[in-house]
Amino acid sequence: MKHKYIGKISIMTMIFALFVSFIAASPKPADAASTVNLKAKSAILVDADSGKILYEKNADQALPPASMTKMMTEYIVLEAIKKGDISWDTTTQISDYAYSISGNATFSGVGLTQDKNYTVKELYKAMAINSDNGTTIALAELVAGSEGNFVKMMNKKAKEMKLPDYKFVNSSGLDNESLGKNYPKGTDPDGVDMLSARSAALLAYHLVNDFPEALEYSSMPKAKFDKQTITNWNWMLPHHTVNFDQYYYEGVDGLKTGHTDLAGYCFTATAERDGHRLISVVMKTNSEDTRFKETAKLLDYGYSQFGQKNLFPTGYQLKGKKTLPVVKGKEDTVDIATNNDFKVLLKKGEEKKYKITYHIDKSKLNEDGQLVAPVKKGEKLGTAEIVYKGKDLGYINGKTGSQIDLVATKSVDKSNWFMLALGALGDFFTNLFSSAVDMVKGWFS
Template identity: 55%
Template sequence: MKKTLKLMVMTIFVATFYISSLFTSVSQVAAQPQDIEAESAILVDAESGKILYAKNADIALPPASMTKMMTEYLVHEAIDNGDITWETKIEISEYAYSISANNSFSGVGLRLDYEYTVKELYDAMAIYSDNATTIALAELIAGSEGEFVKMMNNKAAEMGLPDAQFVNSSGLPNSSLGDNYPEGTEQDADNLMSARTVATLAYHLISDYPEMLEVSSIPRQEFEGHEMINYNWMLPGLGGNLEQFSYEGMDGIKTGYTDLAGYSFAGTAERNGQRLISVVMRTESESARFNETRKLMDYGFSNFESKELYEEGYQIEEESNIPVAKGKENAVEIASNQSITMMIESGTEEDYSVEYQLDEELLNEDGELTAPIEEGQEVGKMVLNYSGENEYGYIADDMDVSSEVPIVTTSAVEKSNWFVLIFEQIGEFFSNLFASIKGLFT
């Protein structure tokens, strides 16, 4: 009996220790993702642009075929502007054909003296990372790839991509294009983007043209008898040996590889209404870029949630009113007129606080509002502060809009009538006079 009891106690102890160790391990993993084996990486909330994780995210590196995301954007923009349609026909140029015929480049094998639709070429670019179809689309939109490169760089400036350098539409090094490198660029030049810039470009592409995901999510598609297998192995439905990389919710966007750039990937996935964007650059192998992306995505979906931190109408205790001058009331209450909701790491609510920043131009020298005051009058803003760790900010400074909301008056205050105001002024006069006389004697 004693031995049985002793054995039970020992079993419970071991089980408790194991469970405790398990939870400790989970909490440690939750603090940060496992070491990301990439030279540069970033994870972003696709709705707000908030950065959830970053590693060397501002180093400008060759993005290889991730460059094509800018070409995709400009194709969608040209269609949106009515310059072209998906059914517009394109005849392949000698230059585009020479790229397609080169077996060292990814491609479907285009034909000369044959017209393809924009849709056919776009699908080959987005699914199969075809370089020749990318060049053909650039020539259609701008007349030449050189002019298209100017459009790419202008759009990059418009999007606020400070370290982006585009020298061609496909992402190949210019040195591999022979004498066909775009006019206005250098023969030995390469496209450059940082992980932050790639994520920002992906953010705009998804936000402005979400329909692009309908194509980037296609695992396999036929092109003139040639089966295009999407280079994004994390897409569900590829089957075979590639199924090991499948990731629930993955639907884009673009892989990239050159000798100089290494293996890179800009991915996006959505689960339960939450969409994330990840970028890894210069991983060691084709499979590594997907394994590292999985780490980032697992970290984001497991540890972050959109949370309402402060509801609409929130008031800071002991700061919920402002004194009023020349009014029928001596003070007016204030409150936020919007809630503050943002993507946060689960369990970190206590690390957030708010403060009021009143509009000094609305206050007199005594810190009072002057009547009359309207209900709902904006008098300043409520600003969110964060005291925790691992705060990476946003992919662009102007995206940090959810961390401050207006504060407004909750009621109106009428101006006092002239009779009351005169007596207030008389009282103020004698009060000041008395203070002056008292000052002379003290």
């Protein structure tokens, strides 16, 4: 009986040990969510407000972006509208070149009609929603006179935006070889548009921030064009079609898909949830299905692992540096504090990795490092900078860090002439006494 009891205890102990080992070896939900394993050659995830990079994989490798090229075409068209060079109601007709491309079903052609006036709005919708190449070329010719001139504008704008890796050879993203004799003048007949994921994300960052109206079109699942229905290639939008339900992602409202044999399947996405917008890029995936599933992984990572937090509220004072010395004032010091909230987009659990450092404006101080009265309440005396003690991926827009103003919390009036005179007299006798003491010490040294 005793042996049976001991045997049962041993078996239960072994089962318990195995259970504990299994629990210890299993990844915790938070740990699993904090990593991203992407089936994409290159990728990046960016906060659309600050430009902060949240994730990257081979983000500087230049690859063919295919129709993601059209984000630059969209930007330049919208800029031309803003400048008044054209309007949404401006009309144009279709050239032989644009017509031949649009009539080719392999080039996402909607089948344009010649000898017909199309408005800029009609052409833009076909380009942004259906990724039509013919309408893209027609817009380029309208804005710049020729696609060759438009390509020059694209590369110039890329330089202005400080895209790190780019080469534009046409407005649509097709390989120049596919355009035949119509390839843009001044470009390589075998040329291919090139962008890195970082450059595509920066281009998208400028597009959604400078021209948010672009999202009105990129968010349309379907639209009417020239008596036909055109469909958006972005399956993450609410298409209300059973086949695409599995790809729908709450908050996605753009931005641009792309595909060629050379480029593979690419996608620059953007989504907004609770006022927080993200931009993601995946390049050279192996299928339409994959590019959307990998995008969902990136967005899930961003929304589950990052959030805005007010780490240092308005009026925050750094310990040991709460005051600055003041001379010629009714008070000897003045309190300094931040004049705004210091909100930071941070990864969960990393709050303690953020610190504040002060940069006092030296032009406000005398040679002894003191403020000279009067000092006004709210007067800017320097800046407070956030410092992150961790692996920093930086900012897509070249930003180096967040700063807010350091200000005086109250006024310090200048002392009256009598008190200043007494102070000066006191300083005189203090200095005189010190000199006398030093002289006497010298006699006996």
